Amino acid sequence: MKKIILLISVFWLINLFALAQISESDTAKIDIRLASTLNQQTGNVRVLASRNRFDFLYAPFKNIVFKTQNTYLYQENRGVKVDDAFLSRNFIYFNPHRKVYPFIRFYFAENFRLAIDFRYMIGGGLSWQLLQRKNHLIKLSGSAVYEETDFSKNTFNDKTYNGSDRIKVFREIFRLFGRHTFGKNKFVFHYDIYYQPCFSAMNNYRYLADIGLDIPMWKGLNFTSNFLYSYENVVVSNILQQDTILTFGLSYQLRKN
Numbered sequence: 001m002k003k004i005i006l007l008i009s010v011f012w013l014i015n016l017f018a019l020a021q022i023s024e025s026d027t028a029k030i031d032i033r034l035a036s037t038l039n040q041q042t043g044n045v046r047v048l049a050s051r052n053r054f055d056f057l058y059a060p061f062k063n064i065v066f067k068t069q070n071t072y073l074y075q076e077n078r079g080v081k082v083d084d085a086f087l088s089r090n091f092i093y094f095n096p097h098r099k100v101y102p103f104i105r106f107y108f109a110e111n112f113r114l115a116i117d118f119r120y121m122i123g124g125g126l127s128w129q130l131l132q133r134k135n136h137l138i139k140l141s142g143s144a145v146y147e148e149t150d151f152s153k154n155t156f157n158d159k160t161y162n163g164s165d166r167i168k169v170f171r172e173i174f175r176l177f178g179r180h181t182f183g184k185n186k187f188v189f190h191y192d193i194y195y196q197p198c199f200s201a202m203n204n205y206r207y208l209a210d211i212g213l214d215i216p217m218w219k220g221l222n223f224t225s226n227f228l229y230s231y232e233n234v235v236v237s238n239i240l241q242q243d244t245i246l247t248f249g250l251s252y253q254l255r256k257n
Contacts, residue, residue, distance in 0.1 A: 029058070031057040031253070032055070032056050032057075032255075034252045035053040036050075037050065037052075037224075037247035047078075049073075049074070050072075051072070053069070053251075054068075055068070064094060065096050068088065068089070068090045072086050083113045084112035084113075085111040086108075088107070090106040090107070096127070100126055105123055105124065107121040113239070114232065114235060115239065117150040118149070119147065119148070119150070120148055121145040121148075125144060126143070137179045139177045141173075142175075144171070144199075147168070153237070155236065156236055157239075158233075167204075169198045170199045171197065171198050175192070188213070190212050190213075191209065192211075193208070193209045194209075195207055203233055206230070206232040206233060208229070209229040210226065211226070211229075212226040221250065224248070228244065230244075231243075
């Protein structure tokens with residue numbers, strides 16, 4: 001039921017507001033980016049891995065921008081599911097063309113590998129544009145959010161949380177975002193780095209880094225490569241805190257001013 005509610009919420013946002021990393025400070029009224037990677041190996045080693053991403057931005061008014069970023073990762077090893085993760089980040093930005101501007105964020109996630117049945121966070125903050133030029137964009141942002149996570153187990157590497165399958169916290173979220181365009185073919189290097197400490201518990205924090213390269217091929221179609229690093233300091237017992245994944249595939253971006 002939670003997965004159904006989550007999917008309905010995400011696709012409601014996508015359908016309501018519409019039809020290289022999308023930035024809310026760009027001048028496009030509609031910006032869509034699709035990226036997909038697939039790896040399948042058979043024989044002595046049977047591995048299936050797929051990571052898909054959908055980013056969508058819509059600016060219905062001059063001073064308000066809606067943005068949603070959605071990723072889905074699935075992996076099998078010898079026919080056994082080892083990863084099934086869905087993540088949706090949703091934002092409402094106000095006056096994003098200014099040097100400093102406010103935003104509201106909504107976040108939903110499920111993660112089979114981390115034994116997360118459902119996680120959501122809601123809050124708001126400010127973004128600061130450190131650099132905004134034609135081919136280079138760097139931003140810093142900070143926000144405060146309320147987060148609630150339902151786990152499928154109730155024992156953790158930190159015994160403080162043992163006995164309950166739900167953790168509720170208030171967090172700070174610090175983000176560094178960058179997008180840089182180089183060369184005649186305008187290949188794009190982008191990064192999205194997060195640090196998320198907890199107000200009430202110093203040991204409950206996480207890191208996330210999404211670093212990628214898009215190389216244009218033909219009319220919005222790009223070759224794309226992404227490196228994803230994640231670290232959660234508080235996890236269910238017997239689960240590793242750190243994960244990395246490197247993917248190669250294709251992306252397509254459509255912009256309308």
